[in-house]
Amino acid sequence: MVKNDVLERGLECDVFIGAGLVDLYCKCGRLGDARNVFDKMWDKDVAVWNAMVAGLSQSLEFGEAVEVFRSMWMCGGVEVNSVSLLNLFPAICKLSSVGLCKCVHGYVIRRLFPNSVVNGLIDVYSKCGRPDLAYRVFELMHEPDDVSWGTLMAGLALNGCHNEVLELFDQMMNYRLNVNIVSVVSALSAAGETKDLKKGKMIHECVKKNKFDSDIRVSTPLITMYAKCGELEKALDLFHKLSGKDMVACKDHVLWNVMISAYTRHGRSQESISTFHQMKSNGFSPGLVTFVSVLPAVAYLAAIKEGTSLHGEIIRMGFLSHNTVCNTLIDMYSKCGRLDYAELVFNEINDKDNVSWNVMLAGYALNGLGDCAFDFFTLMQENLVEIDPVSFVSVLSACRHAGLVNEGKRVFALMKEKHNIEPKLEHYACMVDLLGRAGLFDETLQLIESMPMEPDAGVWGGLLGACQMHSNVKVAELALDNLVKLEPGNQAHYVVLSSIYAESGRWADAKSLRMKMSESGVKKTPGRSWVNENRDLPVLEG
């Protein structure tokens, strides 16, 4: 009614009344009306321009918001102020316009704007994927405040610059600056991502000192940090301690997912599965990510019964339309040795992505069906599926298991020639294994010579294994020489060579090798060569 009055009397051109109307229409979501009034006004002050930009931005008309801002800036005859810039920032973020951000940046440094605007600039650069420029803005600030630190750290964390976040946290500690919740949360997430438990514990101390530990925004990243660093007991302890009204709200389904995926990743499959069941008995409904997190644990245990029951649940919940879930199911079934079920799931995917194909291919390779894998690989090419380095690992390892030497060689050549993919270490390791098992030692050594990178223990270890199959003492000595340099203290390699000597009747060499082992401090603890931790932790005597 008031609005109609104003319109009938033609008062909307008045700068104050017009500004009120633009603001009012925008807030009611009547953008067209706001624009009408705005366009009719011949004398616009900065508040009207700002209201129009804010209105457009809030109505998700980001391009239009930027256009109006440009007109104000270029020919509006008014001075752009802090509010104008703060209204513009969300639009720049959504359009991810680094160019526009740079224009504004220039303007901001030519004139003195308050920290709120400069902090906004840091935020915008980060959200446009330019943490480097965000950092530069921060460095040139006269007096960065705690919000500036928090904004920069959150921005760097967003862009995966986790080490830089932790460095900033250290600086804050060293300078004894005020740490706020935002910087602590960013630092916790960075510590989790880099699995830096020591740093994580330090941040936890700081959390306690500042009494942030009762804040729901801190407890989740805190638990996640412990879970990612492998301290599952600590994470679980904090998880169970969450109590009180707010805390229970924060013990939500994502936090359950954090625990489930942490157990899975740390090989604690049984606990992963039992946490999944606990989640349900606590009244939380598993989501897509929950299934994707628990299924690898099922695969690890080859717990097919659990797997099919999860499959049923996935169907009932309608998650079968998500490729991620189907791909994980295929993987689970093939690791349980049920390629028939894996194929069933694969065939039912309407829009197979290259991961779907890769998982299925890996399934054939894993189950030792070299010919199937090879045919499937051909089918992938016929279907113009994107072949990537992972596909080649699978098909090469399938050739290796099946002893398909010529096919393997052809595929290896194809990598570079047809698909323009440079073979990586793992591809070379497959080929060394394949050629070595076939007893083609000259060819294998030539291949190792031709590698553009330093062969790793996997490559030499494959060669040593092949030497054992063919009792090739000469090449085995060469392989061992290199293995000793790469993994001093791993007794398994010596044991292999020693048995090759023994098989060839070279008892004296076998004996002197054992002597060498005990001299160099390598202890012979038989039969645990598959234990991964032995690779990094040489067992020393004394």
Add this chain to the structure above:
DNA sequence: TTAGGGTTAG
């Protein structure tokens, strides 16, 4: 003015 956490293939 800053603000979290979960996901598939070798």
